[in-house]
Amino acid sequence: MQVFKLFMKVLKKNLFTSMIYVIVFVAISIPMARSAAADKAFKDTPIKIAVFDEDDTPESRALTEFIGRKHKLVELENDKDKIMQALYFETVNYVLIINDGYAERLVGSDTDGLFSTQHIHESYATVMVSQLLDSYVGSVRAYLASGADMSEAQQSAADAVLSQAEVTIARSKGSEDLSEASSTHFRYLTYILISVIINALCPVLLKLGKKEFRFRTNCSCMKSASYSIQVFAGSAVFIAGLWLLLMVVSVVQNGGMFTGTAWYAVLNSLIYTLICAAIALLICSFEPSDTVVNLLTQIIGLGSSFLCGVFIPQSMLGEGVLAAAKFLPAYWYVKVMEMLSGSEAFDGSRLAMYMLIELGFAVALLLIALVVNRVKYSSAAIKLPKLTAQPQKQ
């Protein structure tokens, strides 16, 4: 087990930097996933409004009270300079002047001259308050037209405009077993798996596969098969250990052991782990330097995460991006997660197909790595150091 022991020792030296990824991931992803799960309701932001009631009728006072139920009423002196100053320093977002004759115009159909306003040009507050006032006035008139008296119409209109619809996101069948926090966590796993595996495994494989080191080992009486098995065992132990560690974090994230279809997410992450191992193997085939390995880690990790919908939902990505992303395994990993999280209707056969496509990627990457290695070793002799002999005349 000499090679296995050496593998572990080299891995140990490189593990610290890689584990930083895991620590940062756990430290960031758990609170992020939990906050994402907690933020289910949209909350209105109250706007600071100063109201000057020049009409001073029950109708205008009812309007002021209505505005106060939704937004924050601010006391302000009716002075042009002070109003401008307040708007500039945003102590007030919107100034509403209820014009004299408001009550009379409200009963009629005349919509002009009800209000005067002062506000920052085209700010979000302008749009929101304008819409609110339009809705209110429209509703009051509708209630009056339907036979209600002014008091009832104002009350009903205020209640109708301020009422909030309760929204419940219905989850499709088969996606109930995976909590939203776990779903987010499993999505982010793609980045952490690829980053840690490339960053930790590549330096070890490159060290052991270094031509002179390999030649030196080939000179010994250790069988090639034994050598390969020990390197494979070392890689398998590391990959399995990392995956198990991340699964333990997932269980903690989930708040308990997985049930039902949530196990598909676990299986999906295992398949993706194999893909990452195959990618690491392929990278090592080209014998890159440490700097290039670090660079590739970022490019592949971040690139595939952004392109395939890890950080941004696939539904928000353009068609062109998604068409290109289909050639990346992370896309199919995220497709499975979208199905398990309810963003896409659950379909067992499609789920299996997505996972098979992922496995296909793993096999293809592994085969390419093996072919590259074979070509490299068969041409290694030509690149042997010190060989500079001249062609001979036959």
Added chain:
Amino acid sequence: MEKTVVKIDNLVKRYGELVALDHFSLEIKEGEIFGLLGPNGSGKTTTINCMLSLLSFDKGNIEIFGKKMTPVSYDIKKDIGIIMQNVVVSEELTVYENIDYFCGLYITDKKLRRQYVDEAIKFVGLEDFTKFYPKKLSGGLLRRLNIACGIAHKPKLIILDEPTVAVDPQSRNRILEGIQELNRSGVTIIYTSHYMEEVEQICTRIAIMDKGRKVAEGTKDELKRMIKNTETISIEVLGLGEDVLAEMRALPHVYDVKYDEKLLVISCSGGKHNLTRALDVLQKRELSFGRVYSELPTLNEVFLEITGKALRDKEE
């Protein structure tokens, strides 16, 4: 009768149009320190790589310890130690762990391995550095570690590919003494080097390679006898006339005479008493002379004459 340890027969290795080894044959006997010399690209390293089955070859046969060498000849490989030109150790392992790692590729018994590793450490004098990582070692100590990694499993045949490159004189002497000590304990050594003085100092037999072929083989003395020059006489003397130089050229065994202002250089081929005869000519004419040197040819001159190029004209 001495046993043959290595027998290379009619070896041909091509890289496309390039012929790296051209019907190369060699026989190395048990207990020899065999020097393999050659200029850049002469095929030394290719020969070694073919011997170790790290490279396939197009034609020929290689036998080591009387058995055909193949990539799966693990019974042969267990008795071979290889010390490569570049230091091949793991930066992540200490001196002790490195030697233990390479020894462990041959010896599975832990107790025996511990004993062998301790002996190897003692042999190369790294007792005080066992817990050091390679980064902390000097160039000379690294070379010694490289050697310890190659010999710890007590091989019967050791191949050293330029083991003293970039090594300080003290470490170099220690390495050369170590090689001779290993040889005295019955180990056969194959040694490649650019340093002629090293080869002269330790090798019992030498083969000179050029363009993938063996151009000469023999002991140091046998090789020196192969070339025209057997003695070079240098005399510091002033004011020699053409008549004196003509008399020198007429002396038996003298084939070349050169004179530049104050140094007379006479090249001789064979014969005895060449120096006495040259000095007689000067004394007869009552010419006074200063320092006198008589030098036998060096291996470098042998090499230069045989291959037509200096061995160290370009570092490999």
